[in-house]
Amino acid sequence: MFKKKWLTAPYLVFILCGTVIPLLAIVYYGFTDQEGHFTLANITAIADEEHAKALGLALLLALICTVVCLLLAYPVGLILRKHAGGKKGFVVFILILPMWMNFLLRTFAWKALLANNGVINGILGSLNLDPIRIINTPAAVVLGMVYDFLPFMILPIYNVMAKIDNNLIEAAYDLGASGKTVLTKVLLPLSMPGIISGITMVFVPAVTTFVISQFLGGGKIYLIGNIIEQEFTLNGNRQLGSGLSLVMMVFILISMALLNKFDKNGEGSIV
Amino acid sequence: MSNILELQHVSKKFDNDLVLDDLCLEVKENTFMTLLGPSGCGKTTTLRIIGGFITPDQGRVLFEGKDITNLPPNKRQLNTVFQKYALFPHMTVGENIAFGLKISGKSDEYIRDKIKYALKLVNMDDYANRDVTMLSGGQQQRIAIARAIVNEPKVLLLDEPLGALDLKLRQDMQYELIRLKNELGITFIYVTHDQEEALTMSDTVVVMNQGYIQQMGTPENIYNEPENAFVATFIGDSNILGGIMLRDKLVRILGVDFPCVDTGFGENKPVDVVIRPEDVILGEAGKGQMDGVVSHLIFKGVHYEMEVQAGGFEWLVQSTSMFPVGQPVSLSVDPFNIQIMNKPESEDEEAVVVDV
Numbered sequence: 001m002f003k004k005k006w007l008t009a010p011y012l013v014f015i016l017c018g019t020v021i022p023l024l025a026i027v028y029y030g031f032t033d034q035e036g037h038f039t040l041a042n043i044t045a046i047a048d049e050e051h052a053k054a055l056g057l058a059l060l061l062a063l064i065c066t067v068v069c070l071l072l073a074y075p076v077g078l079i080l081r082k083h084a085g086g087k088k089g090f091v092v093f094i095l096i097l098p099m100w101m102n103f104l105l106r107t108f109a110w111k112a113l114l115a116n117n118g119v120i121n122g123i124l125g126s127l128n129l130d131p132i133r134i135i136n137t138p139a140a141v142v143l144g145m146v147y148d149f150l151p152f153m154i155l156p157i158y159n160v161m162a163k164i165d166n167n168l169i170e171a172a173y174d175l176g177a178s179g180k181t182v183l184t185k186v187l188l189p190l191s192m193p194g195i196i197s198g199i200t201m202v203f204v205p206a207v208t209t210f211v212i213s214q215f216l217g218g219g220k221i222y223l224i225g226n227i228i229e230q231e232f233t234l235n236g237n238r239q240l241g242s243g244l245s246l247v248m249m250v251f252i253l254i255s256m257a258l259l260n261k262f263d264k265n266g267e268g269s270i271v
Numbered sequence: 272m273s274n275i276l277e278l279q280h281v282s283k284k285f286d287n288d289l290v291l292d293d294l295c296l297e298v299k300e301n302t303f304m305t306l307l308g309p310s311g312c313g314k315t316t317t318l319r320i321i322g323g324f325i326t327p328d329q330g331r332v333l334f335e336g337k338d339i340t341n342l343p344p345n346k347r348q349l350n351t352v353f354q355k356y357a358l359f360p361h362m363t364v365g366e367n368i369a370f371g372l373k374i375s376g377k378s379d380e381y382i383r384d385k386i387k388y389a390l391k392l393v394n395m396d397d398y399a400n401r402d403v404t405m406l407s408g409g410q411q412q413r414i415a416i417a418r419a420i421v422n423e424p425k426v427l428l429l430d431e432p433l434g435a436l437d438l439k440l441r442q443d444m445q446y447e448l449i450r451l452k453n454e455l456g457i458t459f460i461y462v463t464h465d466q467e468e469a470l471t472m473s474d475t476v477v478v479m480n481q482g483y484i485q486q487m488g489t490p491e492n493i494y495n496e497p498e499n500a501f502v503a504t505f506i507g508d509s510n511i512l513g514g515i516m517l518r519d520k521l522v523r524i525l526g527v528d529f530p531c532v533d534t535g536f537g538e539n540k541p542v543d544v545v546i547r548p549e550d551v552i553l554g555e556a557g558k559g560q561m562d563g564v565v566s567h568l569i570f571k572g573v574h575y576e577m578e579v580q581a582g583g584f585e586w587l588v589q590s591t592s593m594f595p596v597g598q599p600v601s602l603s604v605d606p607f608n609i610q611i612m613n614k615p616e617s618e619d620e621e622a623v624v625v626d627v
């Protein structure tokens with residue numbers, strides 16, 4: 001096994017170029033000013049009203065998105081576990097099919113669907129129903145997030161659910177448990193690792209997204225991701241962008257640490 | 272003794288495959304009943320119908336005279352010990368045992384006492400706080416039993432509970448289960464495909480094949496008086512020969528007339544004859560009922576096992592005295608060791624109806 005160590009070399013190079021070096025660069029820029037002197041200003045900039053609001057909104061929308069995904073995905077996991085039989089794989093395939101389409105395209109499609117004179121309102125209008133005004137609101141952003149990230153919740157939950165031995169469920173019923181007790185005392189604790197990794201896989205990309213808020217928020221909804229993106233691109237202030245990125249990373253790490261506390265065995269965590 | 276449990280004309284189909292056909296079974300209170308049969312004969316299905324995990328297509332399940340056919344498993348006064356233990360991996364030993372007690376709303380003190388009592392009963396006194404996933408197979412099995420019996424079920428269902436254990440542990444657990452059964456004074460319904468296990472442990476053995484009950488009786492009864500060729504071959508080793516019942520108490524086997532004790536088969540009627548290998552008496556050539564030559568010899572520990580060619584049939588013989596290969600010997604059989612059975616008229620009938 002040890003002889004084959006060189007096989008890991010490409011992977012190490014990849015980690016080095018893809019993760020370590022960029023991370024070091026961000027840390028460097030985050031703690032320096034335009035002239036290259038050490039400063040904490042880029043970090044403390046998070047306290048600016050505009051930045052703090054964007055971070056708060058990002059955390060809030062990501063949280064709502066995560067909860068909605070969980071509430072949608074868990075019943076799917078339960079139903080797939082109980083029914084579907086040999087068709088399980090196919091149903092999961094259908095559910096995660098959107099994942100195979102380009103992320104930008106998917107989000108853009110929602111923009112077209114939700115627009116005030118878009119597809120949905122066209123249909124509503126032809127049915128003589130009131131049009132919906134949802135585009136460019138936080139609700140539209142959450143909708144886009146849920147649509148984009150739901151498969152990342154379904155997959156890990158389905159995976160742990162499918163592995164739960166049916167004998168355990170029967171044993172619980174045999175010992176007098178009601179359906180509700182089986183859910184709370186057996187299914188939920190046993191599927192916790194899947195729930196945790198699902199939450200991680202949805203929350204992290206949701207809190208950092210800027211594409212969804214840009215497309216579906218119509219430039220009116222600023223999430224921390226949008227601010228950072230603008231600092232790097234429009235304003236060319238990579239120092240401020242790096243500093244804010246570091247703050248966001250810390251928030252994500254704190255969320256993950258809190259989350260992992262629920263997961264005794266740490267099996268499900270991916271961080 | 273009254274019937275604690277009754278299956279009345281129970282049938283079950285899985286995808287057009289008739290697994291149980293018009294099965295009737297009565298279980299007396301406080302017995303150790305074993306369902307015995309080859310793989311796929313419907314033992315687990317029968318047990319799961321009793322447990323409430325499967326609803327029969329036809330027929331009724333009675334518990335203490337009351338119809339429970341449609342009662343869900345969590346409402347039945349019976350508990351199951353699952354073949355693969357099915358212990359909850361996210362709970363300790365104690366929490367596993369307490370699961371049913373908590374649901375029925377018992378006090379903490381009662382639960383603590385019960386856990387202690389149950390662990391003592393299965394000889395695992397100090398294990399309450401252990402992680403169940405760290406236990407050996409035999410220990411997990413004991414905890415599964417403890418978890419079931421603390422709920423004081425009137426009937427305990429066990430589906431091949433010793434199937435995954437090694438031989439030595441199996442034998443120990445067999446004795447422990449018998450002891451438990453006697454201490455608890457409850458009814459055990461036990462599923463196994465191991466005939467030795469069935470004979471050792473049970474008060475009543477139910478031999479099943481292809482969804483039918485072939486024979487039901489005490490272990491002695493099943494072993495000594497198999498009702499058909501299936502039971503005879505499935506339980507222990509046996510010589511099964513075609514014969515003709517000449518008249519009451521006389522049967523012709525391989526051209527030789529053997530006195531026997533069976534009556535009521537009519538005259539000159541073709542029958543099947545079962546003779547257990549340990550019931551064949553070998554002796555000096557010419558001094559028995561039939562002569563033959565030893566063709567195989569194996570030492571089995573307690574006895575020798577030999578094959579003897581006689582009358583064109585290869586007899587399986589077990590004896591504590593040894594006759595070397597090639598030696599001419601005589602065979603004789605005591606009349607009461609010859610078991611006569613009706614010959615099945617067709618292949619199909621072999622799996623057929625034995626009403627109990």
Ligand SMILES: Nc1ncnc2c1ncn2[C@@H]1O[C@H](COP(=O)(O)OP(=O)(O)OP(=O)(O)O)[C@@H](O)[C@H]1O
Nearest residue numbers: 285286290308309310311312313314315316317464
């Ligand atoms: N849920 C099911 N769906 C379809 N067929 C089933 C199902 N359960 C059992 N069967 C079939 O019913 C027949 C009897 O099964 P059962 O499990 O009762 O056998 P068994 O006597 O317990 O066998 P074993 O000793 O192998 O456990 C088998 O042919 C099996 O394939």
Ligand SMILES: [Mg+2]
Nearest residue numbers: 314315316430
């Ligand atoms: Mg079985």
